[in-house]
Amino acid sequence: MKFFGFKGGVHPPENKIQTENQAVEILAAPKMVFIPLLQHIGVPLTPCVEIGERVLKGQIIADSEAFLSVPVHASVSGTVKKIENLPFPLMGNVQTIVIENDEQEEWTTLEKLPEWKNSTKEELLKVIRSKGIVGLGGAAFPTHVKLNPPADVKIEVLLLNGAECEPYLNSDNRVMIEEPSKVIEGIKIMKHILNVDSAVIGIEDNKPEAIEAMRKACQGTNIEVMPLKTMYPQGGEKSLIKAILNKEVPSGKLPSAVGVVVNNTTTAAAIYDAIVNGLPLIDKVVTVTGKGIEQPKNLKAVIGTPISMLLENCGYKEEVVEKIVMGGPMMGMAQLTLEVPVIKGTSGLLALTKQETNYCKPKACIGCGKCVDACPMSLEPIMYARLAEFSQWEEMAKYHLMDCIECGSCAYICPANRPLTEAIKIGKAKLRTMKK
Ligand code: SF4
Ligand code: SF4
Numbered sequence: 001m002k003f004f005g006f007k008g009g010v011h012p013p014e015n016k017i018q019t020e021n022q023a024v025e026i027l028a029a030p031k032m033v034f035i036p037l038l039q040h041i042g043v044p045l046t047p048c049v050e051i052g053e054r055v056l057k058g059q060i061i062a063d064s065e066a067f068l069s070v071p072v073h074a075s076v077s078g079t080v081k082k083i084e085n086l087p088f089p090l091m092g093n094v095q096t097i098v099i100e101n102d103e104q105e106e107w108t109t110l111e112k113l114p115e116w117k118n119s120t121k122e123e124l125l126k127v128i129r130s131k132g133i134v135g136l137g138g139a140a141f142p143t144h145v146k147l148n149p150p151a152d153v154k155i156e157v158l159l160l161n162g163a164e165c166e167p168y169l170n171s172d173n174r175v176m177i178e179e180p181s182k183v184i185e186g187i188k189i190m191k192h193i194l195n196v197d198s199a200v201i202g203i204e205d206n207k208p209e210a211i212e213a214m215r216k217a218c219q220g221t222n223i224e225v226m227p228l229k230t231m232y233p234q235g236g237e238k239s240l241i242k243a244i245l246n247k248e249v250p251s252g253k254l255p256s257a258v259g260v261v262v263n264n265t266t267t268a269a270a271i272y273d274a275i276v277n278g279l280p281l282i283d284k285v286v287t288v289t290g291k292g293i294e295q296p297k298n299l300k301a302v303i304g305t306p307i308s309m310l311l312e313n314c315g316y317k318e319e320v321v322e323k324i325v326m327g328g329p330m331m332g333m334a335q336l337t338l339e340v341p342v343i344k345g346t347s348g349l350l351a352l353t354k355q356e357t358n359y360c361k362p363k364a365c366i367g368c369g370k371c372v373d374a375c376p377m378s379l380e381p382i383m384y385a386r387l388a389e390f391s392q393w394e395e396m397a398k399y400h401l402m403d404c405i406e407c408g409s410c411a412y413i414c415p416a417n418r419p420l421t422e423a424i425k426i427g428k429a430k431l432r433t434m435k436k
Helices: 121-130 171-178 180-194 208-218 237-245 265-276 307-313 370-374 381-389 393-398 409-413 420-435
Strands: 032-036 060-063 078-087 093-101 157-162 198-204 223-228 260-264 283-289 297-302 321-326 348-353
Touching: 032 078, 060 093, 121 180, 121 265, 157 171, 157 180, 157 237, 157 265, 171 180, 171 208, 171 265, 171 283, 180 198, 180 208, 180 223, 180 260, 180 265, 198 208, 198 237, 208 223, 223 237, 237 260, 260 265, 283 307, 297 307, 307 321, 307 348, 370 381, 370 409, 381 393, 381 420, 393 420, 409 420
Parallel strands: 157 198, 157 260, 198 223, 283 348
Antiparallel strands: 032 093, 078 093, 283 297, 321 348
16 A cells, blocks of 8 residues: 655654553552543433442443443442542543442453354444443544444445554554454454445554554454554544545545544454453553653553552652643643543553653744644644634634644644644634534
8 A cells, every 4th residue: 555644744752662662561450440421522421320339340330321422331349439520631520430449350241242243233333332432542432423424424444543643652552562463353343333345554653563463463354554654643533544545534524524434443452352352441551651750651550540540650750740641742631630530531641841841931923834834634723823812713713723633733843832722722612612
């Protein structure tokens, strides 16, 4: 296959070397787990357990009938101690179920479909939903919805995002290296659901071990591995489609508009576990790194583990840390407290020093246009900062603000350190409020 590349993008220091060769270690579950009821794009869930109730590992503890929703599960067996609003890593407070771990590891009965080839699309999607599977590349979009495009849309290609283009992160990389057959089996299940012949796994060329592992696991299948020239934000759906298939997804449309569904490689492994082993999504591999960490690692932690535990396990050097980020440095969220939990979408925890955060005061825009050149969505970030200064939210919409994927490439490249991503996030929030 030919590599086509995508428009724009930047190449920040990769900082992957610290954890790329660190095999995943299992972190023991904590005494208390904190399970927020909003871990997917969509509406918050309603608890289906009560305070004082005993729950089994893997049991559904909250769900919703809303179209865009998936349940959450107990990640330990134990007793529900509290259901209350607690700090949430993606902003503000969210209703959270607190379970005291009884350390019995007593599992609920697990529904599974090991003979999945004999199952219908509907049966498989039902199980994928019931196991709480969401996109693990960051967006946390419910996977059963993504795998069920409208009947009049013909999907021709399934693309797998193994780019992991954010600096510092190696969680997808390690899953591909350590569990390649799970990823491939998960892809086969998705192909069966979507009724497509063709699947391509895109992996950036700074992950040679993952490329080799996935190539070996692909042998004898019609799944192909495509090495991609490392460039941020190649993992964005539209960038990946352009880089591998040379197709442009029109403004405001989904990848299915060009006959493509994109899913993350770690999501593929989670689908395999859900269908074949009956396992709900109750743990996640998290890269813990940054100069504020003595022993950078890739840890597998149960959902609901406070991030303080992961940091302490890796030798957290509080005195030198300027900022804690959940996710990568480009799109991750700065954390105000260490008492927020690991959630389904957590791929990394960065303990960054002053030198790494590299904060400089904003200066006046010099009109260099570098932000426009770097934008993978062909937008004009320079206009967003100007318009936001004067609260011109509707004007921002005319410049296709809602197509922005908040990748941060414009802010990264700006020589004047203009707060472009902040302007974009505020503008989007204002427009959403105005729509209501
Ligand atoms: S405008 Fe949005 S999509 Fe374009 S570079 Fe900036 S953050 Fe990324
Ligand atoms: S990169 Fe920064 S300085 Fe250059 S045009 Fe964009 S906002 Fe202005």
